Structure formats: structure tokens, C-alpha cells
Amino acid sequence: MKPAWYLTDASFDWLFPERIQQMSKRHWTPVGTAKSAAAFLASEEGGKILDIGSGVGKFTLIGAHYYPGSIFYGVEQRSELHHYALAAKEYTKTDNSAFIEGNFTQVNLADYDHFYFYNAFFENLDPGNSMDQQIDYSISLYRYYSRYLYRELDNRPAGTRLVTFHSLQDEVPSGYQLINASEDSLLKMWMKK
Ligand SMILES: C[S@@+](CC[C@H](N)C(=O)[O-])C[C@H]1O[C@@H](n2cnc3c(N)ncnc32)[C@H](O)[C@@H]1O
Numbered sequence: 001m002k003p004a005w006y007l008t009d010a011s012f013d014w015l016f017p018e019r020i021q022q023m024s025k026r027h028w029t030p031v032g033t034a035k036s037a038a039a040f041l042a043s044e045e046g047g048k049i050l051d052i053g054s055g056v057g058k059f060t061l062i063g064a065h066y067y068p069g070s071i072f073y074g075v076e077q078r079s080e081l082h083h084y085a086l087a088a089k090e091y092t093k094t095d096n097s098a099f100i101e102g103n104f105t106q107v108n109l110a111d112y113d114h115f116y117f118y119n120a121f122f123e124n125l126d127p128g129n130s131m132d133q134q135i136d137y138s139i140s141l142y143r144y145y146s147r148y149l150y151r152e153l154d155n156r157p158a159g160t161r162l163v164t165f166h167s168l169q170d171e172v173p174s175g176y177q178l179i180n181a182s183e184d185s186l187l188k189m190w191m192k193k
Pocket residue numbers: 026027028029051052053054055056057058059075076077078081102103104105118119120121145
């Protein structure tokens with residue numbers, strides 16, 4: 001019998017077609033990392049947590065499964081990935097999760113309490129390793145998105161939590177204090193002072 005979908009990377013991947021599974025290692029958060037990030041972000045009952053660039057919903061669904069007292073949202077610009085996230089939410093009956101299709105700049109970040117960010121803008125710096133060639137990439141887009149997110153995070157109230165994974169930290173305002181980090185420093189947990 002296969003392990004439950006939320007237990008391992010392989011069992012989560014099994015929810016998706018093979019082409020999506022092949023992107024998993026490079027593009028989706030590992031289950032253990034998602035659990036650690038969600039534990040930090042799910043700090044209060046009823047908190048709203050947004051994954052900026054949610055892909056097929058791996059962080060969102062894993063977080064929502066392990067922390068049912070919080071509501072996990074994901075915004076994703078690629079329509080196909082958004083579609084797979086919705087299908088996985090239905091299949092896994094993860095009711096405290098929701099997925100929004102679009103660019104994160106179209107979402108009002110003030111509607112959310114805490115944020116997860118797995119270096120969504122990096123594809124603009126390294127288009128050769130991107131998941132597809134369906135959107136335009138540029139260094140100026142990387143700078144625009146990073147500055148936009150920086151400004152938005154800077155405007156959030158004290159106590160706002162942020163988790164970054166593989167980030168160059170261009171989007172992390174100086175008012176955010178590093179609270180914890182993984183041994184390899186790829187996963188960082190921040191809180192606004
Ligand atoms: C590295 S993947 C992470 C996926 C997911 N957060 C996870 O941890 O499994 C980054 C995702 O961000 C999305 N993305 C990049 N720029 C975006 C933007 N400006 N608005 C919304 N999504 C974006 C990409 O399409 C990609 O699916």
C-alpha cells in the first residue's frame with residue numbers, strides 16, 4: 001500500500017501526472033521543510049498564511065494538513081499549475097486551503113497574516129533552468145518583483161512571520177529579524193520587529 005499523500009515527497013508526487021512529478025525535486029518544497037516552515041507560520045488560531053508562487057500547492061497542502069487551525073493560501077501565475085493544485089486540494093479534501101490564480105502583485109497582501117516564499121522570482125535570473133519557456137524572464141522583472149514584495153512586507157505589522165527557502169534575501173526588509181534557520185541556512189524564519 002502507498003503511504004498517505006502527506007508523508008513523503010514520493011507519495012505527494014503521486015497526486016500528479018509524470019511530467020509534474022519530474023519537476024518536483026527542483027521546484028517544490030520537500031515535505032520535511034514544508035512541515036518546519038508551516039510550524040513557524042501557524043502561530044495563532046485562524047491565521048491566514050500565503051505561499052507566494054505556490055506551484056502545484058505542495059507547501060500549502062502539507063501546511064494545511066498538519067496545521068488545521070490555520071488557513072493556507074497559495075497564489076500561482078501558471079494556470080496549469082494552479083489547476084493541478086485545485087485538483088489536489090479536492091482529492092485530498094484539504095478544506096483549510098485555497099488557491100488563487102494570478103500574479104502575486106494582483107493579490108492584496110494585507111489580507112494575509114504570514115508568508116512563505118520559495119524563491120519564486122529566481123527563474124528570472126536563470127531562465128535556462130526554468131520549468132518552461134511560457135513566460136517572459138528578465139533581470140529587471142526579478143528586481144521589480146523583489147522590490148514590490150520588499151515594500152509590501154515592510155508595510156506589514158510587527159509580529160508578521162515570513163519563511164524564506166533558497167532566497168537571495170532581496171525581498172526581506174531590514175525590519176525582519178532572523179529567528180531561526182536550518183543547518184544549511186537554506187530555510188530561514190523571520191519575524192517583523
Ligand atoms: C520554486 S516554485 C515553488 C512552489 C511552491 N511554493 C512549493 O514550495 O512547492 C516557485 C513558483 O512561483 C511561481 N511564480 C513565479 N513568479 C510568480 C509571480 N510573480 N506571481 C505568482 N507566481 C509566481 C512559479 O510559477 C513557480 O510555480
